[in-house]
Amino acid sequence: MLLYGVIARTQEYFGGLPVLAEITHHQLIVATTLASSKASFFAGLLHDVLKPLLKFKKSAKGWQWYHLDGLEVGNTKANLEEIFKRGLSSILSENDIELLVQLVRQHHQRDAIRYNPITFAENRSGLGIAIIEAALFPRKDLERMGLYTCIEAKGLTHPYHFFVLTLIYQGIKYYLNKVYSEIFSSLGLSKLIVEYNFGSEKLPEIQYDDRNSVLTIRYHVPSILFKDLKVTHEYGSKAFFSIEKVGAKNIKIYHSWSDILTFLVPSPSTDGLVYKVLCVIPRIVTYNNKGVTIDSNAISLFEDRVQEIVNNVLTEIQESVKLDSSYNKVLLGYIEGIEQGNFKCIFCWKRTNRKVELSRGRLLSEKFTDYHRIQIGESVCPLCHIGFLYEELLRKQGPAFYLPLPCEINSIDIADDFRQRYLTYGTCPLNPKEGVALSVLGLSTMQLMSEAWYISLLKEIGGKSSLPSWVKVYALRAQKNVNEFYVKFLIDRKVVIYPLIVKIRPKALISSYGGRNKKFVLNTEVLEGHSLWRGSELDITEEHLDMLESLTTTLKSSAYKRIYGKLVSFYGLRE
Amino acid sequence: MASENNQDLDSLALEFLKLVNDIIWWGDLPDEVRRDKWRILAKRVMSSSGDDVQEFLHNIIKSIAGDSFYVTRRLGKELEEYLKKVKSVGKEKELIDYIKSRAIPLVIRLSAERGET
Numbered sequence: 191m192l193l194y195g196v197i198a199r200t201q202e203y204f205g206g207l208p209v210l211a212e213i214t215h216h217q218l219i220v221a222t223t224l225a226s227s228k229a230s231f232f233a234g235l236l237h238d239v240l241k242p243l244l245k246f247k248k249s250a251k252g253w254q255w256y257h258l259d260g261l262e263v264g265n266t267k268a269n270l271e272e273i274f275k276r277g278l279s280s281i282l283s284e285n286d287i288e289l290l291v292q293l294v295r296q297h298h299q300r301d302a303i304r305y306n307p308i309t310f311a312e313n314r315s316g317l318g319i320a321i322i323e324a325a326l327f328p329r330k331d332l333e334r335m336g337l338y339t340c341i342e343a344k345g346l347t348h349p350y351h352f353f354v355l356t357l358i359y360q361g362i363k364y365y366l367n368k369v370y371s372e373i374f375s376s377l378g379l380s381k382l383i384v385e386y387n388f389g390s391e392k393l394p395e396i397q398y399d400d401r402n403s404v405l406t407i408r409y410h411v412p413s414i415l416f417k418d419l420k421v422t423h424e425y426g427s428k429a430f431f432s433i434e435k436v437g438a439k440n441i442k443i444y445h446s447w448s449d450i451l452t453f454l455v456p457s458p459s460t461d462g463l464v465y466k467v468l469c470v471i472p473r474i475v476t477y478n479n480k481g482v483t484i485d486s487n488a489i490s491l492f493e494d495r496v497q498e499i500v501n502n503v504l505t506e507i508q509e510s511v512k513l514d515s516s517y518n519k520v521l522l523g524y525i526e527g528i529e530q531g532n533f534k535c536i537f538c539w540k541r542t543n544r545k546v547e548l549s550r551g552r553l554l555s556e557k558f559t560d561y562h563r564i565q566i567g568e569s570v571c572p573l574c575h576i577g578f579l580y581e582e583l584l585r586k587q588g589p590a591f592y593l594p595l596p597c598e599i600n601s602i603d604i605a606d607d608f609r610q611r612y613l614t615y616g617t618c619p620l621n622p623k624e625g626v627a628l629s630v631l632g633l634s635t636m637q638l639m640s641e642a643w644y645i646s647l648l649k650e651i652g653g654k655s656s657l658p659s660w661v662k663v664y665a666l667r668a669q670k671n672v673n674e675f676y677v678k679f680l681i682d683r684k685v686v687i688y689p690l691i692v693k694i695r696p697k698a699l700i701s702s703y704g705g706r707n708k709k710f711v712l713n714t715e716v717l718e719g720h721s722l723w724r725g726s727e728l729d730i731t732e733e734h735l736d737m738l739e740s741l742t743t744t745l746k747s748s749a750y751k752r753i754y755g756k757l758v759s760f761y762g763l764r765e
Numbered sequence: 766m767a768s769e770n771n772q773d774l775d776s777l778a779l780e781f782l783k784l785v786n787d788i789i790w791w792g793d794l795p796d797e798v799r800r801d802k803w804r805i806l807a808k809r810v811m812s813s814s815g816d817d818v819q820e821f822l823h824n825i826i827k828s829i830a831g832d833s834f835y836v837t838r839r840l841g842k843e844l845e846e847y848l849k850k851v852k853s854v855g856k857e858k859e860l861i862d863y864i865k866s867r868a869i870p871l872v873i874r875l876s877a878e879r880g881e882t
Contacts, residue, residue: 727808728869737775737870741877753873760807760869 191684191691191742192433192642192675193421193441195386196242196411197620199323200253206621208602208690210632211323213241214384214407214423215450219470219631222370222451223311223319223336226473226485229286230307231377232278233293235405237308239394240268242386242409244689246612246619253619259295263393270294277396281378281405307477311336317475317484322630327458332466333489336474337453340467340496344459344527348538350577352465353699353711354507355525356593357580357661359454359467361503362496363446364429364660366469369495370447371427373472378403381426385409388416388688411688415607425450430662431638433645436675438747443642453634461527468630469496506658511579517572520544524573534567537574537712546570553578563712581711585702587657590648590664592701596636597643597694600683600732602626608689622690636694639685643696646676647723666764669755677750678742680757681735695732696722726762774863777851781864782810782875784847785822787840789830798829803876805829810868814861818851821861 198216201207221234240257247254261268271291278287296302302309303316310316319336321328332339340362343355374380380403392410399406420440431449435442451470456463473488501518508517523530524540531543546569548554553570570578584591602622612618626632648664649671657663667676685692701711710724721729728734741753758764786806791799798805809828815821822844826834836844851857864871 728811734867734870737867738873741874745877749877753877756803756873756876760804760873 191682191686192639192679193386193388193416193419193686193688194443194639194642195384195421195423196244196409196688197690198238198241199320200255200619201324201627205624206253206619207624207627208620208622209324209627209629210635210687210690210692211629212635212687213238214382214425215631215635216320216323218382218425218447218450219319219322220308220311222470222472223317223475224307224473224477225373225377226476226488228282228377229289230293230475230477231374231379232282232405233290234308234311235379235382236274236290236396236407237294237297239270239273239294239396239407242394242411243391244412244608248612248615248617255619258298263391266393268393273393273396278398280400281398303482305481307475307482310477310482311475316482319470322453323632324627324629326455326628326630326633328630332468333471334484336471337468338471338489338492338496340452340469340500341522341525342457342459343465343467343525344461345529345540346465347540348574348577349699349711350537350574350581353577353581353593353701354521354573355465355467356454356595356699357507358500358503358525359452360593361506361658361660362467362469362499363448363452365499365502366452366496367427367429367446367448369492369499370451370472374447375403379405381405381424383407384423384425386411386421386423386688388413388419413605413607413688415605416686416688429660430650431641431645432650433642436673438674441675445638449638450634453630454637455630455633464527503658507576507580510657510661511576511583513576513579517576520572521576524571529571533569534565535569535571535574536564536567537570537578539565539567540571540573542569542571544569544572544575546575560712577711581701583656584661584663587663587702589651590666590700590702591661592644592648592664592698594637594641594644595697595699596633597640597696599626599636600693600695602693603691605686605689605691620689626692635687639692639694640696640698642685643679643683643694644698646672646680666758667754669751669758672751672754674747674750677754680754681738682742683732683735723763728761730757730761730763771863773854774856774860777854777860778864778867778871779875779878780847781818781822781860782806782871784840784844785810785825786875786879788822788826788834788836788844790834793833794830803872803881807868807872810872811865814865818857818860819848821864 195212198211198213201209217235217238221231224230224234238257240261245256245261259270274287274291293306293308296306297308303313312320317336318330346352383406385408388411391412395408397406418439422442425445425447428444429446432444453468455466457466471489471492474485476483476485504518504521529541531541533542535542546553604620604622609618649667650662651665683694721731723730791802809825813824813828815824
């Protein structure tokens, strides 16, 4: 089980369906839009600092989640001013702390949208960035809600197309992290550490280390079920999501800023379903004594940086498969749905004016055997060409390469101890009976969940010089590199965003497994159904892992390594 | 989530593998077989077949141990009871399919139960 964090919101509409939005992610998204000043940025980052206490009460209006001044915690009443003064005096001036306290206290007041940047950022009638936590297809104009569209992909019809788009997304994420890092560092935040200590309820503690520009938020989440367990999130310039320092009762999860602030989502349009790479526009909300506004200048400045990043990523992709530089523009055109020429692509049947030699000495080497995957045609389109060459490149690098996709949700439940607290009301603030509501942020959280599962099976190995620095290659974990946490999570596939307990079906685009002789993007559908990872003896399926689940409650810690060894050997995962 | 039907099959399947494991005298087999006994057991379960559970059991044991197996009085009794139970449930084909298609996780669970992980 991966204890991941705490929910950020309940769903007001549709009968309280849960959404997969984590509280730190929510605060970071709001803070990013407010990064035009130190006080408003930190106010955004801390505005829901009392929410992880999960104090719900039912009133005539429905469930209310109390999280402001005066909240009773143990024997004391929360005083936000005290919490913030104690923690932030080395980064913010006295005036700024007062302003921050005021912004946090006011953010649920009626009419606050006119004068409070947090309310403006969150509220549908203002910027409305928080809509992405509850909706997959927001009806507002994306840019007017603080989301920049880095790429809009149309007419993707083949696994290679989606493979290339996902690669581009990974590259954009990597470089955008540097941009976000730069902006947050200029405001005094190089690293954000968030600790969730499960057990008894206590007020959160905030600490700022001015020597290293590190803000630490220590939450105490009331839970009997997960008592004494601790999860720490670290956000910063480290570019990749990872789970490390895994102990019996605590784990540390590293995120890049852009793991939270960049999204790859489907989006309906007049051209049918398109895919968009979106990111949160930093500093889009400005705030002064006169009120709150959207800063168009911030949008255009950010746009220039993003365009530069997109070009860099396309160049790196094209260079790593040794194609000529003219491919950049053409590739972007094909991503955007433009196709030209009279040659038909043998993989996807898009038209192209580039003649790629297909003979066995050229593109299709003697090892190519997937003739059942090709159609009558004369060439390959730029998207399939790059997808094919990249897959070959990664396969040769071996041993394993995958791009995480949003997981599927097999089941969702509420922690029993949380449910017990509300038994007297007869209902619960969350209703997981009908599943989960999808959202933009939820989809990227689901992608991180998939990635977390693959991390429990795979370990990153040293980068190869022929690949861009944002492309990681993996190998199956050696027995010495696994422990109880990795094996349990590998088997039970449960993620906790307290109080939600979600059982996932991890998904990924996998281009090489085990050895160096298999390629799979072209054969993506062989993975659909229930196979999670291929083995030379047998594939690992959800059904098989379900059968092993009883072990996760009965085994001694020392036995997990050996169970993992058996999984690898019996299924033939290494071959 | 395993249905009630599957839970029945699951416990019968585990019991079946326990019997197979107990009937084979692993100590009489070569070192390399003994060292890798669980993997060999899983593979042989997957590759064996039988028209009924008794034949299936016989074929697995024979494929691993040849003639090197003994059925003690206690095991004979257990086997008899087991076969009666299977007959009374009346899902022999389903049970064989269940065991064959889930041989690896079943064998891993058995090895964990026997403390031989």
